[in-house]
Amino acid sequence: MLGGSHAQAPKLAGFNRIGQVIAVVSGKGGVGKSSLTALLAVALGRQGQKVGVLDADITGPSIPKLFGLPAGGLRGNEAGILPAITRTGIRVVSANLMLPEEDAAVAWRGPLITGLIQQFWGQVLWGKLDTLLVDLPPGTSDPLLTVVRQMPLRGAVLVTSPQQLAALVVRKAVNLLKTLNVPVLGVVENLAYYPCPQSGEHHEVFGPSHAYEVAVAAGCDLLVRLPIDPSLTQLGDAGRIEEAELPELAPLVARLLGVVTQRAQA
Amino acid sequence: MLGGSHAQAPKLAGFNRIGQVIAVVSGKGGVGKSSLTALLAVALGRQGQKVGVLDADITGPSIPKLFGLPAGGLRGNEAGILPAITRTGIRVVSANLMLPEEDAAVAWRGPLITGLIQQFWGQVLWGKLDTLLVDLPPGTSDPLLTVVRQMPLRGAVLVTSPQQLAALVVRKAVNLLKTLNVPVLGVVENLAYYPCPQSGEHHEVFGPSHAYEVAVAAGCDLLVRLPIDPSLTQLGDAGRIEEAELPELAPLVARLLGVVTQRAQA
DSSP states (O other): OOOOOOOOOGGGTTTOEEEEEEEEEOSSTTSSHHHHHHHHHHHHHHTTOOEEEEEOOSSSOOHHHHHTOOTTOOEEETTEEEOEEOTTOOEEEOGGGTSSSTTOOOOOOHHHHHHHHHHHHHSBOOOEEEEEEEEOOSSSSHHHHHHHHHSOEEEEEEEEOSOHHHHHHHHHHHHHHHHTTOOEEEEEEOSOOEEOTTTOOEEOTTOSOOHHHHHHHHTSOEEEEOOOOHHHHHHHHTTOGGGOOOGGGHHHHHHHHHHHHHHHHO | OOOOOOOOOGGGTTTOEEEEEEEEEOSSTTSSHHHHHHHHHHHHHHTTOOEEEEEOOSSSOOHHHHHTOOTTOOEEETTEEEOEEOTTOOEEEOGGGTSSSTTOOOOOOHHHHHHHHHHHHHSBOOOEEEEEEEEOOSSSSHHHHHHHHHSOEEEEEEEEOSOHHHHHHHHHHHHHHHHTTOOEEEEEEOSOOEEOTTTOOEEOTTOSOOHHHHHHHHTSOEEEEOOOOHHHHHHHHTTOGGGOOOGGGHHHHHHHHHHHHHHHHO
């Protein structure tokens, strides 16, 4: 089903076969990028894909918590680092899996962050994956540059939220991705509205949407608008994100599966 | 009213007199840290203070937008950089004020970020300020370390949001601040609930609060719980944050004013 794997660190080239690498980018923090990464991984897994998640948010890693993976869960041998594996078989690497406690204080300088992300790519025994999702931290600093330069990205999924302020910061990321020649595969607006459980009315609690502006700037479709969903927060807080149902993600999942097909045919 | 100014870059020591420097910290992005910084600046200004805001979020600067300050608004002469000044007289320095357009793509590496923050502290003609608020980006990386090591911080205001996931990442910042001997002056929980405009009921749209856990970890009071307020988003998006009324901030404002008094008496 998949085309050949991309170039990777030489010593693991024979072991790792990764179909596509997709970055999940926002520029702005707190728009639910990590939750979306986790939900996308779950959705792709339900489509039969083998999925990995590389948590490149070294100073604010959220991925292990969402999947209920404990701190200290990363193992290694002389061949490389073994990813942690979630209940449904998603392979995860994150700085939080290396720490003795999940809230341990680590003061990371830029070069250390860069080095760790490079290790997560070049020294992890990912094995055969259809899709590797890379969860990037907020900002347009070292982690984004490292991921774009070191990994064979097929493209990025952009996450934004309704505020114009968020849209502004996300547009910065869009412009940087353009400069770096990373195609944007789709835009997701998170926290778009709150469906009142009493009246069913959609409250735009963060103001009217500015996501279409972001999509226009990125030159791609706005694929998904997600509501504020307290049950999703609770599943994430309980480490049970794999039980979530999010049919709204279907167009984005189809796009990511389509990208694989297109490239495999090429 | 104020004690002596703190040590600063030697050449500006005669010109700049800064009563207290307060960092606004979260660790987690998107919890409304920049909005809170702006609202705190406005509230302190209304108490008669001269206030400056140093936007240390180099890659995702939000402060100028909130105050309606245009890109390119920073001027300088041979003596130093002149801050932009808001309608109510708050002095602001931000990376976005240096850019030709507010969504210009800038790829910043760690050392460049560190250097720019140092410039914002050491080469800006702040003049006489009662309070300088430093808006820190998410994460526990270069910017936080630079600010803690270079500036004479009186303490930090911690901003969190209800999700346990946010609380986890904020606790990381708490632990790092402890290691670095920066006292936490107060905890603010933002986005705590959404008051339904129809029923008046408080919906915990991001799940039940975990802010008290953060306050306990930080060894300080939970001073403020702020609701989700669409009108505040709109004022911020319109660059009119100075028109906001936020009486809930009073205990935190009193704490910050109190800190000044205590130090002046010491």
